[in-house]
Amino acid sequence: MTYGFAISQQLELFLYSLGYGFTLGLYYRLVMTVRKAISEIKAAYIAFDILFCVTATVVTFCFFLVYTDGQVRLISVFAAFAGFVVYLLSADFFIKKLFYYPVKLIVKSVKLLFRPLTAMIHFIKKICKKLSVKIKTGRKNKNSNSDEKMIKRRRIIRKIHRRKNKRRYEKPQDAA
Numbered sequence: 001m002t003y004g005f006a007i008s009q010q011l012e013l014f015l016y017s018l019g020y021g022f023t024l025g026l027y028y029r030l031v032m033t034v035r036k037a038i039s040e041i042k043a044a045y046i047a048f049d050i051l052f053c054v055t056a057t058v059v060t061f062c063f064f065l066v067y068t069d070g071q072v073r074l075i076s077v078f079a080a081f082a083g084f085v086v087y088l089l090s091a092d093f094f095i096k097k098l099f100y101y102p103v104k105l106i107v108k109s110v111k112l113l114f115r116p117l118t119a120m121i122h123f124i125k126k127i128c129k130k131l132s133v134k135i136k137t138g139r140k141n142k143n144s145n146s147d148e149k150m151i152k153r154r155r156i157i158r159k160i161h162r163r164k165n166k167r168r169y170e171k172p173q174d175a176a
Contacts, residue, residue, distance in 0.1 A: 010075065013067055017076040020063055021083020022091075024056060028084075029092060033099040037107040 035048035060080070064072055 013073065013076050014079045016067055017063075017079030018083040018086070020060075021080035021085075022087045023083075024059075024080065025084045025087030025092065026095065027056070028052060029095050030099055030103075033096065033103045034107070037100070037104045 031048055031052045035044060038044060063080075064070060064076070068076060
């Protein structure tokens with residue numbers, strides 16, 4: 001009866017973890033390439049970072065569940081990290097160049113497919129803006145007369161208050 005992994009099983013787990021880390025590095029490069037091809041907006045960066053973290057966490061959980069029966073072994077964590085670092089130091093430069101142009105081509109083709117839809121959305125936005133401007137200007141024209149009357153009334157009331165205040169604070173002149 002054994003309570004752990006045999007040396008051969010640990011070596012096998014170590015090699016699987018190295019391969020998993022290398023594959024995780026490839027996936028990281030793919031996600032970052034798609035992010036750069038789609039947009040330079042900061043919100044897109046955040047969304048793709050969250051996407052990578054969530055999917056990598058789920059896959060890592062499944063990896064540990066399958067290969068270590070749900071136990072998180074420190075050696076496999078270090079091996080996965082080492083595989084990721086090996087990928088970044090060795091193959092990342094070449095894979096970056098290899099992924100960039102096909103991903104950019106796919107993104108451009110998807111944008112071309114959705115261009116009629118985006119054109120229709122922009123057209124609807126333009127119509128809505130024009131209608132809202134007409135509605136706002138229509139309201140102003142109806143109320144502009146009453147607004148002008150209100151302004152005139154306020155001016156008259158201010159003049160009356162100024163006159164009362166001047167009379168109140170004037171010094172009485174001595175009769176000579």
